[in-house]
Amino acid sequence: MLFQLSEQIVNGLVTGSVYAIVAxxxxxxxxxxxxxxxxxxxxxMLGTFGAWVAIEYFDLPYPLSVxxxxxATALIAMVVGQLVxxxxxxxxxxxxxxxxxxxALILQNTVILVFGGGYKFFNGGYIEPVTVFGISLAEQRLxxxxxxxLVFVGLELMVTHSRIGKAxxxxxxxxxxxxxxxxxxxxxxxxxxxxxxxxxxxxxxxxAPVNVSVYxxxxxxxxxxxxxxxxxxxxxxxxGTFFAAMxxxxxxxxxxxxxxxxxRDTVGFATLMLVLMWRPHGLxxxxxxx
Amino acid sequence: xxxxxxSLPAPGRDLRLPFGLALAALAASAPLLLxxxxxxxxxxxxxxxxxxxxxxxxxxxxGLLSLAQAAFFGVGAYVSALMAVHWGTPxxxxxxxxxxxxxxxxxxxAIPALRLRATSxxxxxxxxxxxxQAIAKNWISVTRGDMGLSAIPKPHFAIGPASxxxxxxxxxxxxxxxxxxxxxxxxWMIVTSPAGRxxxxxxxxxxxxxxxxxxxxxxxxxxxxxxxxxxGVGGSVYAHYLTVVSPxxxxxxxxxxxxxxxxxxxxxxxxxxxxxxxxxxxxxxALRIAPELRMIAYGFCLLALVxxxxxxxxPLIERFWTAIGGRS
Numbered sequence: 001m002l003f004q005l006s007e008q009i010v011n012g013l014v015t016g017s018v019y020a021i022v023a024x025x026x027x028x029x030x031x032x033x034x035x036x037x038x039x040x041x042x043x044x045m046l047g048t049f050g051a052w053v054a055i056e057y058f059d060l061p062y063p064l065s066v067x068x069x070x071x072a073t074a075l076i077a078m079v080v081g082q083l084v085x086x087x088x089x090x091x092x093x094x095x096x097x098x099x100x101x102x103x104a105l106i107l108q109n110t111v112i113l114v115f116g117g118g119y120k121f122f123n124g125g126y127i128e129p130v131t132v133f134g135i136s137l138a139e140q141r142l143x144x145x146x147x148x149x150l151v152f153v154g155l156e157l158m159v160t161h162s163r164i165g166k167a168x169x170x171x172x173x174x175x176x177x178x179x180x181x182x183x184x185x186x187x188x189x190x191x192x193x194x195x196x197x198x199x200x201x202x203x204x205x206x207x208a209p210v211n212v213s214v215y216x217x218x219x220x221x222x223x224x225x226x227x228x229x230x231x232x233x234x235x236x237x238x239x240g241t242f243f244a245a246m247x248x249x250x251x252x253x254x255x256x257x258x259x260x261x262x263x264r265d266t267v268g269f270a271t272l273m274l275v276l277m278w279r280p281h282g283l284x285x286x287x288x289x290x
Numbered sequence: 291x292x293x294x295x296x297s298l299p300a301p302g303r304d305l306r307l308p309f310g311l312a313l314a315a316l317a318a319s320a321p322l323l324l325x326x327x328x329x330x331x332x333x334x335x336x337x338x339x340x341x342x343x344x345x346x347x348x349x350x351x352x353g354l355l356s357l358a359q360a361a362f363f364g365v366g367a368y369v370s371a372l373m374a375v376h377w378g379t380p381x382x383x384x385x386x387x388x389x390x391x392x393x394x395x396x397x398x399x400a401i402p403a404l405r406l407r408a409t410s411x412x413x414x415x416x417x418x419x420x421x422x423q424a425i426a427k428n429w430i431s432v433t434r435g436d437m438g439l440s441a442i443p444k445p446h447f448a449i450g451p452a453s454x455x456x457x458x459x460x461x462x463x464x465x466x467x468x469x470x471x472x473x474x475x476x477x478w479m480i481v482t483s484p485a486g487r488x489x490x491x492x493x494x495x496x497x498x499x500x501x502x503x504x505x506x507x508x509x510x511x512x513x514x515x516x517x518x519x520x521x522g523v524g525g526s527v528y529a530h531y532l533t534v535v536s537p538x539x540x541x542x543x544x545x546x547x548x549x550x551x552x553x554x555x556x557x558x559x560x561x562x563x564x565x566x567x568x569x570x571x572x573x574x575x576a577l578r579i580a581p582e583l584r585m586i587a588y589g590f591c592l593l594a595l596v597x598x599x600x601x602x603x604x605p606l607i608e609r610f611w612t613a614i615g616g617r618s
Contacts, residue, residue, distance in 0.1 A: 030409075036409060036412070036413075084593065087597060088596075091596070091600075093355060093408060093409070093412075094349075094355060094549075094553050094557075095596045095600065097355070097412075097546075097549070098549075098550065098553055098554075098592050098595060098596050099592065099593055099596040099597075101546055101550075101589075101592060102588070102589040102590065102591070102592030102593045102595075102596070103589065103593070104589070105585045105586065105588055105589030105592070106585075106586050106589035106590065106593075108585075109581075109582040109583075109585040109586045109589070110582075110586060112582050113582040113583065113586070117582075224420065224542070227413055227416065228413065228417070231409065231410055231413045235409060260428075262424075262427065262428055263424065263428070265420075265424075266420060266421055266424040269413075269416070269417035269420045269421060270417070270421060272413065272414070272417055273402070273414055273417050273421075276402070276406055276410055276414055277402050280405055280406050280407070280410065281410070282410070
């Protein structure tokens with residue numbers, strides 16, 4: 001009983017790590033742009049497809065395909081960032097919703113048009129089981145947790161020490177002041193967007209061996225999972241997002257085991273609405289960015 | 291505009307009456323002009339016009355961005371379907387019942403939701419759709435889960451010995467047109483009333499509106515309920531038109547479609563929303579040949595809308611209106 005519980009919590013941590021890596025990008029983009037990115041899950045999908053193409057068509061090893069997936073997505077994000085996202089600075093919330101919905105439609109359906117809409121088998125990754133503290137889990141799942149930790153440590157260092165990281169923090173606090181002191185707001189927006197999209201892609205490629213199947217519509221579900229996380233985490237708050245993702249990952253895995261698998265995808269929004277009822281600003285402060 | 295009219299002699303002729311008559315004639319003769327598939331597309335866009343009208347009251351007039359419309363659309367569809375299948379109640383009872391249930395259900399949902407600001411409010415309303423779908427999928431004893439409810443009777447009217455069933459596409463078109471026209475008239479009455487002006491005041495500056503004595507909280511609650519009722523009525527017509535409902539009636543993409551109709555057509559205008567529903571629903575239904583290409587084109591359309599037509603397509607109508615010499 002207790003063993004099963006701890007096993008489910010570890011599973012939840014894996015799911016939470018996947019969500020955390022996607023959500024942190026989305027929350028940083030919200031921080032600098034004040035827009036909800038409804039297309040964020042599509043970058044997760046693009047990353048997975050990039051790696052799938054590398055493995056399936058070019059027969060490349062998994063680590064290399066991870067890099068290809070992430071880099072390809074970053075390049076696409078750079079184009080999207082230059083053409084669309086940088087022009088969204090200072091636009092009303094409605095415009096952000098429409099534009100990112102449009103992007104989601106374009107990205108998702110282009111992939112379906114090129115590769116077909118069916119499920120594809122992702123042949124890669126490390127799926128041998130290992131035993132840690134008496135709980136056995138696939139190597140890939142362990143890898144996800146480790147990389148998630150590395151990503152968050154890396155982000156923490158970046159936003160406190162590097163120039164661009166500091167600029168991101170500044171823009172998410174006050175756009176006008178940044179423009180006044182000579183920070184190139186649009187450049188920072190594009191950089192943040194590319195970073196966020198690349199992180200989403202990384203999460204997608206890391207999860208693909210666990211999920212096994214790859215399909216064009218997979219990004220949508222991830223977008224819906226991520227939205228409650230970034231609200232609960234306090235929009236723009238990186239550490240809050242991390243904890244919110246972990247809470248949601250564990251909650252989902254417990255609900256799937258003890259209540260029913262069919263309720264798993266509802267957990268996020270149900271939790272969000274309960275949280276918002278007693279804390280209308282989310283679990284973590286939206287004032288404390290990073 | 292009204293200020294201008296009192297101070298200056300109006301430059302153009304009043305074209306509202308002839309133009310309105312021409313539109314009415316066009317609407318009445320549409321079944322003669324269109325093929326059956328195009329007519330089907332128009333029916334679908336007339337159905338979506340109902341939740342879009344409701345959403346326009348919320349987004350365009352009161353300034354609250356909501357994605358909950360599909361939830362109330364689904365509630366209306368299921369209420370209508372369940373009543374028709376289990377109790378055999380006629381369409382003209384199901385329709386108002388669907389609106390009333392959706393509107394009543396909106397109250398307990400709106401009280402916590404309206405305490406939220408901006409993004410949190412949007413997400414909370416999106417949550418209603420997701421949770422509504424989960425209920426429709428899992429409350430199998432009532433909703434029959436993923437199988438949905440089928441064999442919902444087509445609308446049937448009986449007055450004394452005379453009875454009439456709305457069977458064909460043409461008949462249903464006139465029914466949908468009548469419901470949509472009635473809804474448009476109600477929206478027009480709401481927005482031209484003092485209540486409508488108070489809603490605009492809330493949109494423009496909520497704190498100021500509150501300070502001049504407008505009960506903003508009650509207004510927002512009421513508008514949320516009215517907009518839900520419109521969506522419920524739309525769901526009811528939808529259920530009786532397609533004769534099946536499934537959990538997919540609660541679809542995030544329906545919510546976004548309704549939002550696109552309002553924002554793309556022109557928030558805060560009635561003609562814009564009508565144009566928007568014909569444009570974004572009718573046209574996209576009509577172009578159903580290549581689904582992926584259609585969605586890609588749709589995506590580009592949204593981007594074009596955001597960057598080139600930030601006020602929706604209404605400015606285009608206004609330009610056309612002044613070009614033919616009408617006055618607003």
